[in-house]
Amino acid sequence: MKTMTCKQLGGACNQTFTANTFDEIAALSKKHGIEMFQKGDPSHLEAMNEMQKMMKSPDSMNQWMEGKRREFEGLPENK
Numbered sequence: 001m002k003t004m005t006c007k008q009l010g011g012a013c014n015q016t017f018t019a020n021t022f023d024e025i026a027a028l029s030k031k032h033g034i035e036m037f038q039k040g041d042p043s044h045l046e047a048m049n050e051m052q053k054m055m056k057s058p059d060s061m062n063q064w065m066e067g068k069r070r071e072f073e074g075l076p077e078n079k
Contacts, residue, residue, distance in 0.1 A: 002075045006032060009068060010051055012043035022072040026065075 002025070006015040009029040017032070019025040036044035055061050 001078045002072060003078055004029075004072060004075070008071065010047060010064075012036075012041070012047040018078065022069045025072060026068075 001018050001020055003016050003018045004025055005011075006013045006017070006029065009017070009026070011029065011033060013036075015032055017025050017028040019028060033044065033048065037048065054064060
């Protein structure tokens with residue numbers, strides 16, 4: 001199990017997510033993002049706007065995701 005924060009995953013807060021794989025942690029982050037969107041949280045909405053800008057370029061988004069995947073893989077296992 002490894003842990004990353006919302007901020008580490010492109011978000012706006014220090015909420016932590018713990019998972020065995022990057023895909024699992026990305027899904028947890030996405031769920032959190034949806035919850036924050038529904039609440040209208042301004043800082044998360046701003047972070048989402050930045051992500052949407054990046055998503056306009058599939059290459060940029062893929063590079064960003066691959067970087068986050070490498071960051072996850074490089075983290076130590078939780079104790």
